[in-house]
Amino acid sequence: MPWSSQGGGPRKPNDNGPWGQGPWGGGGSPGGSPPDLEELLRRGQDSLRQMLPSGLGGRGIAILALLTLLAWLASGFYTVGPNEVGLNLIFGKYRGKTQAGLNYNLPSPIGTVIKLAVTDRNAVDIGFREQPAASRRGPLAPEAPEESLMLTGDENIADVKFRVFWQIDPAHPEDYAFNVANPPATVKAIAESAMREIVGQSQIQKILTADRKLIEPASQQLMQKVLDDYHSGVLVLQVLLLSVDPPASVIAAFRDVTAAQQDLQRLGNEAEAYANRVVPEARGASARILQEAEAYREQVVAEAQGQAARFDQIYDQYKKAPSVTRQRLYLETMERVLGGAEKVIIDEAPGGGSVVPYLPLPGFSSAQGGRK
DSSP, rough: OOGGGGTTTOOTTTOOOOTTTTTTOOSSSSTOOOHHHHHHHHHHHHHHHHHOOOOHHHHHHHHHHHHHHHHHHHTTEEOOOOEEEEEEEEEEEEEEEEOOOHHHHOOOTTTTEEEESSSOOOEEEEOOOOGGGGTTTTSSBBBBBHHHHEETTOOOOEEEEEEEEEEEEETTTTHHHOOOOOOHHHHHHHHHHHHHHHTTOHHHHHHHHTTTTOOOOHHHHHHHHHHHHHTOOOOEEEEEEEOOOOOOHHHHHHHHHHHHHHHHHHHHHHHHHHHHHHHHHHHHHHHHHHHHHHHHHHHHHHHHHHHHHHHHHHHHHHHHOOOHHHHHHHHHHHHHHHTSSOOEEEEETTTTTGGGOOOHHHHHHHHHHHHH
């Protein structure tokens, strides 16, 4: 029950309540009326006069006000770091940007300065959450399948995890400050959307193998285009593809297929290398055989032409002196036939009967001589 109603009726003039005084203090009106505002202002003016030096009149108050104004204006100087850009605002309206060093803007509440670190690299992870350094010895980084699972062009599912490095565009920091409410969340949403579009235009096998390196520049280019269309003031530095795998339930089968494709590629390369080694050798051998055949043909033709020319010459000589030519041919033929044979000459002339003819056995004689 409140103290004012303990008596069961209106409070009496001398009733100070349970705390010994009324709700307005000891100097308050006994009937509970509000304090006198003129009295409060008068007391405040008396207190200010006591704080100021004695003899300070209206001129002193003006000087004091001027000093206060100068001190307020001097508080508008500020410094911008080497990695920062300052944005000056007057009554909340953007007035320009300042570079590193000492700068000035009207102080608060008229002016405001926003400093942005335009050279710092920021990172956004898609498909997983980075573990703090203290907990990296524990389980692996938690995954975010709602972000990483993406539909491919051939209606398969790919588990894509990547990281985007970005920074504030030094040429347009005002866009970053005023056009986007939550830049990190915007960059993450655009990165996920761009990657889904790139993945949706390819097939699962190409994404896992040949087109894997093409995804990074394509998604970076698409992200930058969308961010520029939004005038976000964000510069995409790099899209780093960390992993591209099939879903965990079918990853073993996909790895087997990938291994078989790699074996196929390896065997194809080996076959091509063998062909590159054998085919030139075969072509060289065939060229050599053709050259030898051509040389043999030319040799045979030349010999035939020479023999025909020689025969013509002999025939010409034969027409001039047939008997002499026949004799010469006979002698030449006998010389060629009997030139290398062993011969026994028997003189059948008169008086040569003293020579006893005998059967020549040169092979037998040499065999007998050899045994000796």
